[in-house]
Amino acid sequence: MAQATSPGSSSGTNPRGKTLFFFEKPSAMRQVQRFFRSPSTVCVAAEGHLLEVAEPGEIRPDWKPWRFDALPIAMERLPVAPGHGRSGQSHAPKLAAIRQALSGVERVIIATDPGREGSMIAWEVLEHLGWRGRVDRLRLGALDEISIRRAFGLLAREDDSGERDYAAYLEALCRQYEDWHLGLNGTRAVSLRLRPPAFREPWRFGGVQTPTLAILADLEERIRTFVPRDFYKIALPVTTESGARLTLWHAPKDKIFEIADAETIRDAAAGWAGPLAVVQKDVRRTPPKLFSKDTLARACAKRFGWDPQVTARHAQALYDKGYLSYPRTESVHLPESQAKDAAAVLAAIAVADKDLAAHNPATPQIRRGPKGHYVKDPGEHHAIVPLRKVPGPGDVAPEALRLWLLVAKNFLAAHMADGIDARTTVTAEVATPLGQKRFVITGSVVKVPGWRALYGTEADEDEVVPGKAKADDEPTTGRLPPVRDGEAGTGGDPTIETARTEPPRRITRGELPVVMGRLIDQIEDPALKRALENPANPTEPKGLGTAATRDAVLPKLMKSHYVTLLKGKDPAITVTEVGLAFVSAVRRVFPAYGDPVGRAVFESELAEIGRATTKAEAVRRAEAFRQRTRERVEALIGAVSGADRLEVDAEAPPRGGRAPTAAMVAFARSLAARKGIPLPPEATREVGACRVFLNTHAGPKIGGEKSGTEAGSPAGDGATRPPTPAMLRFAASLAREKRMEGLPPEIETDFAACRAFLDAHAGGDGSRGGKAPAREAPAKKAPAKKAPAKKARGPRAAASPGRAPRRRRAEA
Structure with missing residues (x-):
């Protein structure tokens, strides 16, 4: 804290008393203090949130244990107390210093970072200390001299800046209120009632992170179930009457999937002759948009x-x-x-x-x-x-x-300046039994580089929409030979080229905030797209979370083992079996929380609190929102309590149980490699997660063989038993001896299939060259033993995401 000055006459400081400037950081305070000259001004810097919400067990001891019959836990107001810094030091002395600095002050000017969180940092302290004097808001969009002077000029012209800023504070407070209630109640309810015992970690729940995970889970399902298809393009070489040669293409947006249709078009194009249509025009290339927080994050990633x-x-x-x-x-x-x-x-x-x-x-x-x-x-x-x-x-x-x-x-x-390309398009119309078909080629050359001279080859990089398959390129080339409009052309022998559809691209770490903010780009349904439009600001449609909080969602999803990152400079995000199971369970019980569009619309309604023009209107809207939040929490708990419990595997280990066997991990890895899907990290550490992965992707057992302990599986967990290394070596030697192209894929992963292969190819006695094969005898069936009942332990409250969150620039 420091004595400082006032910005002169533009500040509107009351000469009869002191004015206190409330900053967020000492660095910003020092930037603004350069313009101060009055001894009647005091400055304080909070250095972040000084207050935090109490833990549930601190509010009421019976809220500390995880018990479903104690839910819902709801409060009209969240109790706060002095927080702690990263070093563990209490913020109580800072609060005491601010209380002392407010003595004799007639006016407070909030000069924290612009935005809801900055407003909350100051207002929560003022309300906690019982401040009832005048409050104004200095909006510092930047900390250079020109911007600071403009901010003070705006402050002098605004009489209601404090009331409007109080509305922004109440919006941030309501976001925290919903975050606390949903995180606490949702996490406990879903973990206690819906989570299979195979999953050891709590199922963390949040108003923003859950629908964000739903976006990723839907994409994961589309990628996993994607079946590539061949489609066809037809190339037609053409010679003009002036002797120019070029190749035109029939590659419609509605792809040709039937080879018979492609052959029909190709045969009709053979021997084509006719006029060529030529269109020449200049195409302007405008510069890229300026950066928002999310698009800057994507560019840096x-x-x-x-x-x-x-x-x-x-x-x-x-x-x-x-x-x-x-x-x-x-x-x-x-x-x-x-x-x-x-x-x-x-x-x-x-x-x-x-x-x-x-x-x-x-x-x-x-x-x-x-x-x-x-x-x-x-x-x-x-x-x-x-x-x-x-x-x-x-x-x-x-x-x-x-x-x-x-x-x-x-x-x-x-x-x-804009870039300008000279673009020439040459077209031929070919009559076919399937109707007129258009063959085309476009040539493009740079006429005026404009802003592209600054970016070079980067200027031609296409921005692919995250989560979408890359669009097929139009048939293009560089400079085309001279062709006149209407000039006669003669076709040569057309050919068919085969291409293959590609699955949607995974969303990367750097792209996720953009996806959350531009949810409209992920939606195909026209009605849902309309629901996401923002008439007040068409360039900023409704989205998930806020710019200040989106970066924190992915770390939360990773901490819960819902998602993992693949390799790469900007790694792609993949959803684990745990994440897929969680989204499925939430949608089965309470679909609204797994609906990204519904959440985005809800977020826009929440933002109405911050748009209130008076303090009274903001208070009324905030109270209505708190009441609605409590009703939503009660409905969530009611839905979970009435839902069918997921089946409990009697053989499942208790929470904190053993790791999977080496055989299970080996089979899971081979299965993941064969299917081209990532193996969740938890599948290599936890037997339950490994079993879920195997049961999901192994499919039916070959030859009707039993699996698990009945088939002698060393895993003993219902997984298909992999063959031993000796069996695989012997099978490979038989394949080489019999000049096979390779082993069938299932031989490498399934004990029964490998044994059947050896029985079929090693001879009636299973020998080769007088030596017994290195085979493993079938395991004897052991008498079944009833597993002792095990009492599942609830997650520790101390490590639970159901605890009240610390103050932060993030929401669940």
Whole structure:
């Protein structure tokens, strides 16, 4: 905490008493203090949330054990107490210091980071300390000198900034309220009643993370059940009357899956002759959009392999030092009022980096409207852009500098000229028994590079929609030979080329926040797409979570073993058997919590609290939301209590039980490799998870053989028994001796199939060359023993996600 100054006459400070400025971080406080000159101003910096919600067991001792009959646990208000820093030190002294600083203060100006979380950091302390004086909001969209002065000018013109900011605080408080109630009640209820005993970890539940997992689970199912199909394209070589040669293609968007249809079109095209239609036009290529928090995270994941939380940390550091605008934004536009700043910002960028300076336009291009970069109202926070203040040598960490250069390059491109391509399309219409068919080729050459001179080959990289299969490229080539419109052409012998459909792409770590914010891109149903539209801001449709919280969802899903990451710079996300089972159970009992679209619509209704124009209206909306949350929790518990219990395997180990056998793990790995699916990590550590994987993917047993203990399986858990290494070596030698192309796939994974192969090919006595084969005799059937009843232990409350969450920039 520090004595500071007032920003002069623009601050509107009451001369009869002190004004307290409430900052979020000391770094921001120091940036703004440069403009202070009055001794009647006091500054404090919270350094994050100073209060945290009490644990359930601290509120009521009977809420500590995990008991279904104690649910639902609901409160009208969440009790808070001084929190603790990362070192474990209590925040109580900070709160006491702020209480003392408020003595003699007539006005508080909240100067925390803009946004709901920043508002909450200040307001929760003021309410906890019983502050009842005047409160105003200083909106610092950036921490450079120009932005700070503008923020103070806006503060002087606004009389209701405090009331509107209180509405933003109540929205953040309601998000925390729902997070606490759903996380606590949902996790306990689903874990106690729906989770199979094979899964040891609690089934963590959350209002945002559960529908996000549902998106990934639906994609996982589409990938696993995808069956590739061959489709066909027809190439027609053509010679023009002037002697030019080119190849036209029939490759319709509605793919040709029947070879007979492809052959019919090919035969009709043989010997074709006729006029060629030629269309020439210039095609403009506009620069990419400016960065939002999510699109910046995606770009950094693609280029640098960064986790979105790493990107957020570097962007925040640049904001705190005044080099970047506020980074937790969902907008990709700037306000029209900032168009006049473009030249000065570009000049500053040119000084900072000579490579960018080489492309600095003499006159910046200002593109207005939703398809451009400048709009009348970009929303609560505008796009992420560089400022007049630029980093010099050694001012920031190397990684932060890489991020700044990426944003600066994006801003520069946005103000450069459009690229222009000269595009020529040559078309032939061929009559076939299936109707007129269009054969076409497009040639494209760069006429004016424009902003693409800055990006080079990166400019031609297509942005593939996450979770979708890559679109088929149109038949294109470079420069085409000269062809006149209407010029006669003669076809040669057409040929059929075969291609294969591809499964949807997995969503990557860097793409997940974009998917959550752009849920509309994942939906095909027109009615659902309309439900996700945002008439108030068409460029920002309804989504899951907020820009400030989306980065935290994936770590939660991984901690719960619902998903894992594959390898790669920006690794793809795959859903485990645990995650699939969890989503299936939730949708069976309470489908609304597994519906991403329904949740996105609900989120937009929650945002109405923050849009209230008066404190009274915000309070009324917040109270209605709390009541609705309690009703939803009661409905969830009622649905879970009335649901059929999942079957309990009498042989299942208790929670915290043993690991799978080596044979089970070996079979699971071979099965995963053969089917081209990832093996969940927990399947190599927990016998229950391994059994679920095997039961899901092994399919019916070959030859009607029994499995598990009845077949002598060393696993003894109902899994198909793999052959021994000796059996596989002998089978391979027989295959070589009999000149087979290879062993059937099931031989390598199924004991019964391998034994049948040896019996069929090794001779009547099972010998070869007078030596007994290295075979394993069938295991004798042991008398069945009844497993003793085992009392399952509930998850420890101390490690439970049902505990009240600490204050953080994340929600469940």
